[in-house]
Amino acid sequence: xxxxxxxxxxxxxxxxxxxxxxxxxxxxxxxxxxxxxxxxxxxxxxxxxxxxxxxxxxxxxxxxxxxxxxxxxxxxxxxxxxxxxxxxxxxxxxxxxxxxxxxxxxxxxxxxxxxxxxxxxxxxxxxxxxxxxxxxxxxxxxxxxxxxxxxxxxxxxxxxxxxxxxxxxxxxxxxxxxxxxxxxxxxxxxxxxxxxxxxxxxxxxxxxxxxxxxxxxxxxxxxxxxxxxxxxxxxxxxxxxxxxxxxxxxxxxxxxxxxxxxxxxxxxxxxxxxxxxxxxxxxxxxxxxxxxxxxxxxxxxxxxxxxxxxxxxxxxxxx
Amino acid sequence: xxxxxxxxxxxxxxxxxxxxxxxxxxxxxxxxxxxxxxxxxxxxxxxxxxxxxxxxxxxxxxxxxxxxxxxxxxxxxxxxxxxxxxxxxxxxxxxxxxxxxxxxxxxxxxxxxxxxxxxxxxxxxxxxxxxxxxxxxxxxxxxxxxxxxxxxxxxxxxxxxxxxxxxxxxxxxxxxxxxxxxxxxxxxxxxxxxxxxxxxxxxxxxxxxxxxxxxxxxxxxxxxxxxxxxxxxxxxxxxxxxxxxxxxxxxxxxxxxxxxxxxxxxxxxxxxxxxxxxxxxxxxxxxxxxxxxxxxxxxxxxxxxxxxxxxxxxxxxxxxxxxxxxxxxxxx
Numbered sequence: 001x002x003x004x005x006x007x008x009x010x011x012x013x014x015x016x017x018x019x020x021x022x023x024x025x026x027x028x029x030x031x032x033x034x035x036x037x038x039x040x041x042x043x044x045x046x047x048x049x050x051x052x053x054x055x056x057x058x059x060x061x062x063x064x065x066x067x068x069x070x071x072x073x074x075x076x077x078x079x080x081x082x083x084x085x086x087x088x089x090x091x092x093x094x095x096x097x098x099x100x101x102x103x104x105x106x107x108x109x110x111x112x113x114x115x116x117x118x119x120x121x122x123x124x125x126x127x128x129x130x131x132x133x134x135x136x137x138x139x140x141x142x143x144x145x146x147x148x149x150x151x152x153x154x155x156x157x158x159x160x161x162x163x164x165x166x167x168x169x170x171x172x173x174x175x176x177x178x179x180x181x182x183x184x185x186x187x188x189x190x191x192x193x194x195x196x197x198x199x200x201x202x203x204x205x206x207x208x209x210x211x212x213x214x215x216x217x218x219x220x221x222x223x224x225x226x227x228x229x230x231x232x233x234x235x236x237x238x239x240x241x242x243x244x245x246x247x248x249x250x251x252x253x254x255x256x257x258x259x260x261x262x263x264x265x266x267x268x269x270x271x272x273x274x275x276x277x278x279x280x281x282x283x284x285x286x287x288x289x290x291x292x293x294x295x296x297x298x299x300x301x302x303x304x305x306x307x308x309x310x311x312x313x314x315x316x317x318x319x
Numbered sequence: 320x321x322x323x324x325x326x327x328x329x330x331x332x333x334x335x336x337x338x339x340x341x342x343x344x345x346x347x348x349x350x351x352x353x354x355x356x357x358x359x360x361x362x363x364x365x366x367x368x369x370x371x372x373x374x375x376x377x378x379x380x381x382x383x384x385x386x387x388x389x390x391x392x393x394x395x396x397x398x399x400x401x402x403x404x405x406x407x408x409x410x411x412x413x414x415x416x417x418x419x420x421x422x423x424x425x426x427x428x429x430x431x432x433x434x435x436x437x438x439x440x441x442x443x444x445x446x447x448x449x450x451x452x453x454x455x456x457x458x459x460x461x462x463x464x465x466x467x468x469x470x471x472x473x474x475x476x477x478x479x480x481x482x483x484x485x486x487x488x489x490x491x492x493x494x495x496x497x498x499x500x501x502x503x504x505x506x507x508x509x510x511x512x513x514x515x516x517x518x519x520x521x522x523x524x525x526x527x528x529x530x531x532x533x534x535x536x537x538x539x540x541x542x543x544x545x546x547x548x549x550x551x552x553x554x555x556x557x558x559x560x561x562x563x564x565x566x567x568x569x570x571x572x573x574x575x576x577x578x579x580x581x582x583x584x585x586x587x588x589x590x591x592x593x594x595x596x597x598x599x600x601x602x603x604x605x606x607x608x609x610x611x612x613x614x615x616x617x618x619x620x621x622x623x624x625x626x627x628x629x630x631x632x633x634x635x636x637x638x639x640x641x642x643x644x645x646x647x648x649x650x651x
Contacts, residue, residue: 003446007439008432103433107426108483111394112447113490115415316398 001114005123009130012092016134019087023080024141031145034070038148041066047151063152074149078159081142085172086200088131093179094192096127097314101187120314124180124307131176135169142168156240156288158208165292170299175200177303177310184313203302207295215294218242218281225270231280238285249274347372347407347494347526348393354401355388361550362388366402368545368555370528372493375520377537377558378530379620380547386530387427389547390498393528394424406494420450423492423525427499429483433472437465437482441489448490456489459515477508481515488519495520497529501536513540534620544616546623553623554599558616565619568596568609577606586622597622 006013038044043066046059097120100106110116142163146155155164162168175196182195223232225246235241245255257270264272283291348370355363363385370376380386391397392404395411395418403410411418431440437460445451460467463481471479480500487495497516501509517540520527531537534544544561546553554561565585568578572594575587582604586597597614604611614622 001447004443007435007443011434104426104428104430105432107396107424108430108432108486109443109447110396111419111422111424111426111487112444113420113449114447115419 001118001122002126004109005119005126009092009096009123009127012127013130016088016092016130019084020134020137020141023084023138026080027077027141027145030070030073034073034145034148037066037069043148043152059152066148066152070148074159077142077145078163081138081163081168082159084138085131085135085168085175086197088134088172089175089177089179089200090193090196092127092131093176094183094196095189096123096180096183097310098183098187098189098192102189116314117311120311124310127180128173128176128303128307131172132169135172138172139163139165139168152237154236154238154240154285156238156283156285156291161212161240161292162208165289166296167292167299170296170303171204174203174299174303174306177306178203181306181310181313184310203299207298211298212291212295213240213242213283215291216283216287218283220279220281222247222277222279224277225267225275227278229278231278235280235282236285238288240283242281242283244278244280246270246275247277247279249276253279345372346370346405347374348528349405349408350392350402351404352402353389353392353399353404355385355392355397356400363392363547364401364550366547366552368552370526370543370545372526373524374543375517375527375541376529376543376545377534377541378528378545378547379534379537379624380530380532381624382532384532384547385550386532386547387498390424390496390528390530393496394422395419420448420490421493423487423490423495425480425483425487425495425497425500428503429480429500431471431479431483431486434470436468436470437474438467440471440482440486441467444486444489450491452489452491455491456485459485459488463511463515475508477504477511480504480508480512484512484515488515491523492525494526494528497527499530499532501529501531509536516540534617538616544620546620548624548626553626554619561619562614562616564600565614566598566600566604567612567614567618568594568598568604569612570594570609573608578609585619586625 041062043059043062046062097106100109106116109119143150146160146164149160150164153160155161162171178199179192179196182199183189183192186192186195221231221233243253245253246257248254248257257273257275346369350366350368353363353366354361366385366389378386378389388397392399393406393411395413395415398412405411406418407421409418411422432443435443441453441456441460444456445453457467460482463478463485465474465478465482471482474482480503484497484500487497495516500512500516504512513536516527516529519525528545529537529541538558542558543556544558545555570593572589572592575584575594575596578584578596578598582601583599584596585599588595596609597618
């Protein structure tokens with residue numbers, strides 16, 4: 001049965017391998033000069049000896065130059081790494097059941113001596129395993145490529161967060177699982193592809209925007225406005241700055257204020273309006289892996305639900 | 320041949336062979352009040368029949384009569400909404416592990432993985448079936464002149480049908496189900512397809528059930544007939560006995576209630592002077608006013624299929640028909 005699943009999906013495996021090869025070539029071609037410059041410019045040495053408080057000060061010039069030279073690559077890499085799991089789900093996951101039904105080959109393959117539950121187990125196992133592997137390879141490539149930036153910018157903030165830990169392979173598995181379920185549900189490949197895109201967005205956006213910042217309560221720092229807008233704590237580049245603003249007279253957090261009189265300085269203005277202090281909330285750097293595994297767990301849990309639905313549909317409903 | 324007052328021997332009266340107690344295993348396929356509905360529409364309803372092992376049976380009915388639904392229920396692809404279906408005494412959708420290895424199925428339009436070569440398809444069969452007969456599969460391909468390296472999508476329709484059939488045959492099934500296997504084939508391909516099928520059937524003694532909307536294709540190869548129309552089984556039984564039991568009665572225009580009280584009128588037509596009936600005889604015909612003629616199988620099938628346009632009459636199950644026969648014998 002494994003041979004059958006492999007034979008029927010090896011073309012997709014080859015395409016995924018080709019995509020990884022192209023990605024790898026892009027990362028290698030851009031990453032090698034980057035790594036070279038990182039060492040040569042002295043940035044690596046500087047960052048190695050820098051304490052958190054000196055990161056911005058001491059390495060600022062060199063770091064700025066490095067960012068100017070290579071920073072333009074970041075959006076490309078980030079986009080590619082966000083798109084890849086989604087494409088995997090839409091182009092490999094969605095057709096997995098839907099194409100069999102559309103081309104009616106389920107009437108051939110389900111009528112062999114292997115039950116369709118076993119057929120689905122082996123096929124889904126192979127495809128999800130492949131997705132996990134591809135995600136793992138992409139993760140390894142990205143962690144190597146991004147390593148200079150990781151020192152400079154940290155990995156906790158988006159978009160680096162999405163390709164710096166197990167969330168990357170987990171999101172590949174999630175997209176595949178959603179695709180498989182969508183295919184079993186709609187029984188139409190094209191419809192399933194759109195449904196997969198929709199589902200991936202509908203899950204990942206709320207998780208990123210609303211759940212992730214609150215996996216653990218952010219650490220909050222407040223200080224009187226008279227002390228100026230620099231936090232009284234040293235903020236490492238490795239923390240994730242979640243939010244910052246002012247606390248008004250009623251004790252509410254706000255993100256802006258109006259100055260009613262142009263003659264006042266902004267400090268006088270704020271004081272006149274009753275603003276009392278600045279606040280700043282962040283997720284400390286040491287929570288990175290906890291967050292990665294929490295989010296991966298959510299994605300894998302949802303994947304299990306989606307795969308369960310696909311099994312139920314194939315067993316009970318689909319024909 | 321036209322004879323009045325023709326009496327049938329008693330042994331010919333039982334059209335249906337009902338499943339006998341203690342002999343259930345001798346039926347390859349058995350259904351009891353089997354029904355499948357999609358929403359409010361019944362694709363198949365109240366279907367009770369038994370297909371004895373070793374038969375080559377035709378499942379005949381117009382398009383949309385429920386043939387595919389019936390076959391998919393028998394394979395376990397579908398689950399019944401009502402009643403039960405048993406293959407070798409097992410419910411297919413509940414015990415797929417036991418049933419699937421004994422079942423061969425060629426679906427309508429014989430779907431294949433078009434991108435796979437014939438050799439790959441045979442490997443698929445070998446990997447997925449414990450009873451797979453690789454030598455048989457390869458020998459048949461060679462005999463049919465189908466190159467193993469060719470992709471399924473590049474084969475002609477007839478060759479694709481043959482490949483699908485060989486895939487099903489090499490499983491060494493005890494029951495082979497074929498859904499409209501001849502529909503998309505030209506006459507020559509039909510003949511070759513049936514030849515491959517019948518060779519295998521004779522060789523192995525397996526039970527075969529083919530569906531078709533046209534009995535003409537199957538009359539030469541089948542010995543058992545199931546007529547399905549408007550989601551109901553209209554008739555099921557041994558073809559020889561069916562043909563023997565059905566008669567056309569031609570006589571002067573007259574009241575048919577006398578005939579109807581003993582026999583089953585399948586079809587009747589009247590002109591100003593003449594009444595013509597197609598009846599299933601349930602006993603001897605004594606009334607001398609009727610001339611009795613033999614009927615061809617095709618005419619019998621057409622008569623039953625024509626019934627669906629009449630108000631749907633309740634179709635008696637084999638068990639009920641058996642009861643009728645016993646009553647008849649009691650009267651005599």
